[in-house]
Amino acid sequence: MELKIENMTCGGCARSVTKAIQSVDPDAKVEADPAARTVKVDTTAPGIALRRVLDEAGYPATSDR
Template identity: 65%
Template sequence: MDLRIENMTCGGCVRSVTKAIQSVDPAAKIETNPTARAVKLETTASPAAVLQALDEAGFPAATN
């Protein structure tokens, strides 16, 4: 799953995004690029669950 998170701009944001994703799938493989505001994600969680967790953490995401 590829995501775009407009307000992920720094290392602190990356930690928060990672924590939010891991709250729905602790085994998720996550690659973040705050410069591009992009996340590549391998997860068994549903896209809706991931997007909801990110939204609740203050990092609304759009799928690419």
């Protein structure tokens, strides 16, 4: 799954996004790219759960596709 996160602009943001995603699925593999403002997630969690937790963390996400 690839998500676009417009306000993820630095490494600190990327760490916060990763932490939020792993709060839903501790085994998720997360590749955050602050320069492109995207995150690739390999997870079994539903996308809606990830978007919800990212919204709560202050990093609203949209599907990149």
